[in-house]
Amino acid sequence: MISLFAVAAVSALAAGLTGVWWWNRDTGPQFVGDAWEPPRATLLSSPMEVMPVPGWRSHMTDLGLSNDVKFVERNQFSPQPFVGFLGRNGYFLARTTSGPADWLLLGVDAQSGESAFPPVSLGDPAGRRLQCMLNGPETILCIRYEVEGSTAWVIDADSGKVTYHGPTELTLNPGHLFVNQVGIYAVAEEMDKGVYGIGPRAETTWFVPGHGLVDRHGQDEFGAKPVATQLVGGPGSETKAVFRLSDGKVLNPPTDIGRRQRNAVVYPGGFALEVGNPSGPIIISDEILFFDDEGVQLGRVQTGDNLVPESTDLPMAQRGSGDTAVFTVDGRLLAYVPHVDSATSASLVGSRLFVNEGQSTSFPEWTSFDLQSGERGATCDFNVNGALDSDGKVLVIKVGNPEADIVAKGVDPASCETLWRLPSEPKTSAEVFRVGADLVQISADGTSIFSLTAPRR
Template sequence: MRPAPHERPAAHPHRKRIRIAIVVGTVLTILVAVGIWSQRGHRLSTTMPQWEPASGAFLSSPMHETPVTGWRSTSPRWGLTDPTAHLASIDIRRGTRPFVGAIDKNAYFIATTSAAPEPVWWLIAVDTLTGDSLFPAVSLGSGVRSPKCFLNGGEQVLCLREHDDSSVTASVVDSRTGAVTFEGATDLRTGMGRLEVHQVGMYAVARTQDQGVYGIGPRAETTWFVPGDGSIQVNDLTQFGLPPQEITTQGHRNPRLWSTTVFSVKDGKVLHDGSTESDRLEKTLVYPGGFAAHVDRNDDDLGVQFFDSTGNRVGDSVRDGSLPDGTPGLPIVTSDGEYSVFSVDGRRLFNIPRGALYIVDSTLYVNASGSQAFPEWQQYDLPSGKTGPVCDFAMQNFIGFNDTTMLFAPNMPNSQVLLSAYDKTTCERLWKMPSSGADERVWRVGDTLIRSSGDGTELTSLAAPGEAPPR
């Protein structure tokens, strides 16, 4: 409540008329504004928040026409002279894949060569601007099972090779030079159980059920520890151009205590401790720049609150709101049967119908049909909420964009289409590239598309026709 104004001398009649005009004008402005802001898809905040487009999926090469091969990289260029060398095959059942990840413009892959009695596995690294190898292929040892590799910060790649269910060898490789800085037995595991390793953002972390989450150090040892139930939240949105995840959550060890702990995957710094008697975060969703949580204080429901990446409160609470099961990269609150889109600083932007959500650059896509097989992706501009075309894209296959051209790569076994392009303004398909093999894939690394051949013996870049490949 505003305090009562101090008593002042009577105002001059002319000044009174001015004040009345100002008050009337202000009231009319508010009434008009309320009428505008209450419309679905229009802004609800009084000031336009700063918006950083999720432009990490931008491709430097124009893609309006079918791309052609740029540079080529084969096994001799990887440092492997064995004629049997090729990228590791995809094994969905075991969760193995050839692509490890990317650090800046450098892509890391697992390759293999045939040998008796067991195949030999290798880590290779390719500069995606030129196709050159960063270093000669690094041996990861031999074995029937493909190793699993993880980025661990910007300087290390951690590879785990399982000999059997009780024996694992770790190799820690310098991501810039290829030097093996550690190799030996480790307690880390890649399957279900104790110290199970997961990629969260740019870091490898280990979880143990009903115990908590550990950081991993330069000798494949556990470092920091955050107690909890080990149910880490992985929300990888880099496919759509958002930055790597920096914070995560886990539940309380006691399943009867509905509370989450929020912490950094870099150093384990706790942003909110779910094991204390303070406010309980009953449900938490993380996104680039912070997190949102449904908060309870001494059995008093405080609604949804917003926090920045350091754990500080931002914005206002949404008393009558709840959180959905996922986030496209911005906080979303469910209320009155629809979604409210918020900025990372906790300001309501606009309302939309409920449905699957994706963000690409400065456009929010909402599936109005509720069907993945027959989608109707309504486009909303961010942060204004202005509506755009409705398209039937396969958004789950999105890989990159240039201007109004959007690219999609199914990357599914036996898919007949490797890559296709659509115009986001007309929804029309511009071209499609057929697939020639089960292991043929396309990845985006930085602003470049990388293609593997069907037999895994070659990596190439994809560029617009007429662009000269690098030497």
């Protein structure tokens, strides 16, 4: 049974209150409703109630390149064409298709279609792996990996100026100074040692000791979080360090004598961690502490429930296979929803929390729960995790299957109705991306890029 308990409606009306009373199994009813606002999100700049059409269009020649250059095709053997975005600029990889082989980094202003800077040549990978990533709000890092030694480019994200080009110890080999994108930062992971920051000469900088694998739940460039977590301690440890991605500062607070910290999760606006007493090698959690992004404590809940690693949008906790408690960033209980785990997952869209009750990505059953009204919504058969963004009314879902004949679709999150489908030939370069508050699409032949905007009336 779904435990979204709206109670004492008559009492609420008598008190002149509007909103929802949620039942807290530890402390009884709490009034949250109107006091809670969804995390701030950047909405798409163009309405999406009807199928978008091309706005500006830029061919390779408009971006300062010749006609023999195409965007890199998406496949398992090459890097993805989209590097990421910072502000209104999107960054893409392209390559020559004739003559001397050359790979290029392009910057495109998503609001005008103009080139953000002259194309940056990355040379010929010659069968070697090449990957570019964001590294903070001002820098792009590109690495060409070779067993005998990697080569790096450090590029100013605004001007395209190469500020460093030369050898680096960083690799694209998992476990050995492996460079990974976490939010808008690139970090280097060293197995069983820890995580490093990356500096202006593609060198390692700050260091956080640990297992050397950053938790990446929800850590993409769209919902970039300034903090991250990794396991610390010996084999079998359940304790996680919370650290700032900009400088590696560890944010875990000190604990009382005899107390131990266990799991931690991050989400927009802060992080939560479990604290309890050790019982041999196991930590028995009895409370959850809530913090902002700077490590300032905002709240505390006494509970034996465990944090849900998949709680990427709001803190969530549960015990065993029971329902999942959803909290505000300062620890106030919002609701109980169905069990959430790695097979189900959950995603917040506005005030609606979608939970995949189908426990499958192939046959999803995403049911929405409005955290402001307490209403259970419709069950959708699309993958909410594939959402690019929303204009506040319509959710735009990216279709990543290259065999499909559409690249995106617009759906009503309240009714699950599909409002439009954006067609494309299968097995082509066509793909849709979000850049800031705008949507852009690479053409099917890979020779141009264009914006997607509401049709003129």
